[in-house]
Amino acid sequence: MKPDTLNLVIITGMSGAGKTVAIQSFEDLGYFCVDNMPPNLLPKFWELVKESGKITKIALVIDIRSRAFYDEIISMLSGLENTNFVTTKILFLDASNEELVSRYKETRRSHPLAMEGRLMDGIVKERALMQEMKNRAQLIVDTTSLSPRQLREEIFDNFKIANVPTFHIEVMSFGFKYGLPIDADIVLDVRFLPNPYYVPEFKPKTGLDPAVAKYVFDQPTAETFYQQLIALLQTAMPGYVKEGKTSLTIAIGCTGGQHRSVALAQRLGKDLIEQKYPVDITHRDLDKRKETVNRS
Structure with missing residues (x-):
């Protein structure tokens, strides 16, 4: 064209x-x-x-x-x-x-x-x-x-225009303390994982930090949970596309939306991109702690 x-x-x-x-x-x-x-x-x-x-x-x-x-x-x-x-x-x-x-x-x-x-x-x-x-x-x-x-x-x-995707995925991290995202199709609660917030060196950081992400996935249940999640999505995703769904929002939540949910959302989004899905990764509450400090 x-x-x-x-x-x-x-x-x-x-x-x-x-x-x-x-x-x-x-x-x-x-x-x-x-x-x-x-x-x-x-x-x-x-x-x-x-x-x-x-x-x-x-x-x-x-x-x-x-x-x-x-x-x-x-x-x-x-x-x-x-x-x-x-x-x-x-x-x-x-x-x-x-x-x-x-x-x-x-x-x-x-x-x-x-x-x-x-x-x-x-x-x-x-x-x-x-x-x-x-x-x-x-x-x-x-x-x-x-x-x-x-x-x-x-x-x-x-x-449909060739090479223009009609199915899009939004992977979002969030904090339960700030409320559920109302537009989510799938909500995952990862508060069962140990919280890096209580590790002094990780408290001021976020799940975007490689050391924090490594800590999250070094937990015994984290990798098992993640692999089962990937397997579930690989089963469900083609069905969503076949049924004509054009977008899917996957929301991953922890307590404050700073550490665990961010680490999982980042990894999930990147893995889905590698599987050739159009993906946006957002972290809804990543700056909330900063805003709280500024208001105090």
Whole structure:
């Protein structure tokens, strides 16, 4: 992909066919997503995007809510096809009339073209109105028998940029005395390990210090615990990826978030990086002791 080329995906299709799942999937793929922007604002939007030079992937939802601008939408698409800086693909989501009726009944929502009339009449009108857009689509996905996860997988298979990871791991250390991290998927308590805080030479240091980390892992149960943890994650991680999970936060806690949790989080993060996972390592409470001293 050239640096000055924008990859634009138009997400459109029948109401109730899965556009909400689609836009969420594109967000997870790193696309800049806009839902139902009026077409007359698009030229200015393109100029702002082009000038910024930072956005290279855009997904726009255009659906029947834009029916007042429908002629402008067709004109806009024709114009984009003649530009050298935008590569456009149209994703059209469809489903059988029976399935669309069932979904509307289940959610108890009104169809945008049948606010006061029969649901089926609205679906028929929409299908006729969207036919030209469907004819222009490079990819048509029938979601009649697809679950949200299966639709997500279909989008990932067709629109994922090569070598751009869609699964990310955050390894975090924390101190239980400052509260549990509310965004953690997996929480591990390592307070069963001897605390370096009570060793005078280690008290002012942290788990980032090699001597402190060595002390932690020299404990008889530490290495056994760590190897079992790695084995557990190696079993679970492919399953998370397969089920469409895009991020995993592993939080490792000790009393103050200074020594034991920091040492384990550092080692775990580095080992996962060696296994080719995208990983960020953070130490939530590493500076808390410093802040306490400064306030006293």
